[in-house]
Every structure is written in structure tokens, then in C-alpha cells.
Amino acid sequence: MTTVLSTHGLIARYGDFQALYGVDIDVAEGEAVALIGANGAGKSTFLRAIMGLLPVAPDMVRLDGQAIGGTLTDRMVQKGVAIVPEGRRLFTGMSVEDNLRVAVDQADRLGRKGGWSLERLHRLFPILKEKAQTQAQNLSGGQQQMVSIGRALLCQPRVLLCDEISLGLAPKVIREIYAAMPEIRGQGTSVIVVEQDVGLAQSASDRLFCMLEGRVTLSGASDQITREQIAAAYFGGSDAMV
Numbered sequence: 116m117t118t119v120l121s122t123h124g125l126i127a128r129y130g131d132f133q134a135l136y137g138v139d140i141d142v143a144e145g146e147a148v149a150l151i152g153a154n155g156a157g158k159s160t161f162l163r164a165i166m167g168l169l170p171v172a173p174d175m176v177r178l179d180g181q182a183i184g185g186t187l188t189d190r191m192v193q194k195g196v197a198i199v200p201e202g203r204r205l206f207t208g209m210s211v212e213d214n215l216r217v218a219v220d221q222a223d224r225l226g227r228k229g230g231w232s233l234e235r236l237h238r239l240f241p242i243l244k245e246k247a248q249t250q251a252q253n254l255s256g257g258q259q260q261m262v263s264i265g266r267a268l269l270c271q272p273r274v275l276l277c278d279e280i281s282l283g284l285a286p287k288v289i290r291e292i293y294a295a296m297p298e299i300r301g302q303g304t305s306v307i308v309v310e311q312d313v314g315l316a317q318s319a320s321d322r323l324f325c326m327l328e329g330r331v332t333l334s335g336a337s338d339q340i341t342r343e344q345i346a347a348a349y350f351g352g353s354d355a356m357v
């Protein structure tokens with residue numbers, strides 16, 4: 116499989132505090148990779164560093180083999196990397212449709228073309244059509260998450276980064292959201308999901324990476340990694356690469 120996005124010794128800091136210590140993670144075309152780890156392990160930081168929200172050296176992030184680390188977020192979207200951020204960050208006073216149109220306009224402005232349209236998104240998450248004129252602040256958490264995912268998809272990404280999209284949602288809603296993944300990956304879009312729920316992370320991904328204190332402590336095929344290996348990697352004491 117062709118690697119689309121990869122990190123190489125990725126280091127990230129918040130001022131004097133170092134949050135990532137040389138992280139190597141890659142995702143191939145159409146592949147889903149899950150990133151797990153305890154609170155504060157550096158998972159969100161990893162996604163932020165890719166998206167140019169933290170200063171990183173060019174060589175530390177590669178897209179199609181090209182060094183792009185530190186590229187500004189808008190340019191990353193232009194290059195085909197989009198993020199569903201932690202906390203969704205919708206325009207809460209705007210309608211569902213207007214939130215989505217912001218993304219359509221952004222994609223137009225950046226010259227991104229692809230297979231996602233409002234109509235296709237409505238087929239993926241029919242509730243977004245029903246609630247098109249509802250203000251985002253009046254949606255349930257799950258519906259807001261669907262808008263957030265929709266907004267990222269309308270940027271026509273080749274790589275979709277998802278930061279804890281299941282957080283705070285009911286199991287039924289989580290299933291509904293994750294059920295959209297095959298369709299999202301169908302046209303070769305790669306996905307990196309940061310996920311607190313280990314079982315969900317394993318079932319939704321081809322490969323799994325576990326982080327601890329800014330380092331990858333376990334990686335391998337999701338269906339081969341055992342619960343014991345994950346537990347060891349989560350809490351330390353293991354450096355297992357399956």
C-alpha cells in the first residue's frame with residue numbers, strides 16, 4: 116500500500132514543555148489507523164502538529180513523501196488533510212447548512228475538488244438534511260459531531276484526522292458515526308482516529324498505535340494486538356511492536 120502521510124521523529128513542544136518525543140506514524144491510502152493512549156499521552160498534540168498548529172520541522176511530516184511539517188493549517192487543508200477537532204468547534208449560532216457551506220466555500224477558495232457534496236453528506240447522515248435550518252447549538256452532541264465530520268469531508272480530504280469523535284456520546288450514536296467510516300474510506304481517503312475507547316479503536320482500524328508520555332509504545336495490526344499488550348503499552352513497561 117502507498118504511504119500517504121507519515122511522521123518522522125516528530126517532536127512537538129508547548130513552550131518549554133516537550134509533548135512529543137520522536138513519533139513515527141504512517142497511514143496508507145484508504146487505511147484507517149487508530150491512536151490510543153491515556154489522557155495526556157500526546158494524541159491530540161500529534162494531530163495538531165500535523166495540522167500546522169504547532170511549530171515542527173518540515174522533515175518531520177511528509178505527504179506523498181514531500182516534507183510539509185509546519186505548513187499552516189489552511190495550506191494543509193489545501194493539500195488534502197482535514198481535521199475533525201476535539202470539541203467539534205462549530206459555529207454554534209449558525210444553522211447546520213451554513214456551517215457546512217463554510218466548508219464548501221473553503222474548499223472552493225482553496226481549489227480542492229472531490230467527491231463530497233451536501234447531497235452525499237445527507238445520504239451519509241440523513242439527520243443533517245432534516246436539521247439543515249437548525250442552529251448548531253440546538254443539536255444533540257452526536258448531531259454536532261456529524262456536522263463536524265461533514266465539514267471536514269466537504270474539504271475533500273485525502274487524509275482525515277479525527278480527534279476523539281466518540282467522546283461523550285451514547286453507544287448507539289457512536290456506532291452510527293463509526294458506521295460511516297467504510298463510506299468515507301471507500302474512495303481511498305485515509306483516516307487517523309484518536310480514540311479513548313480501545314475496543315472501538317481496534318475494530319475501526321487496520322493498524323493501531325499506542326502512545327505513552329509522547330512516545331509510541333506499541334504498534335501493529337489491530338486484529339493481532341492483544342489486550343495484554345495494549346494494557347502494558349498504556350501504562351508503561353512494554354515496547355512491543357507487533
Ligand SMILES: Nc1ncnc2c1ncn2[C@@H]1O[C@H](COP(=O)(O)OP(=O)(O)OP(=O)(O)O)[C@@H](O)[C@H]1O
Nearest residue numbers: 129132133134152153154155156157158159160161
Ligand atoms: N496548550 C497546551 N499548553 C501546554 N501544555 C499542553 C497544551 N496542550 C496539551 N498540553 C500538554 O501536552 C501533553 C499532551 O497533551 P495532549 O492533549 O496531546 O494529550 P492527549 O493524549 O490528547 O490526551 P487527552 O485525551 O486528555 O486529550 C499533556 O501533558 C498536556 O498537559
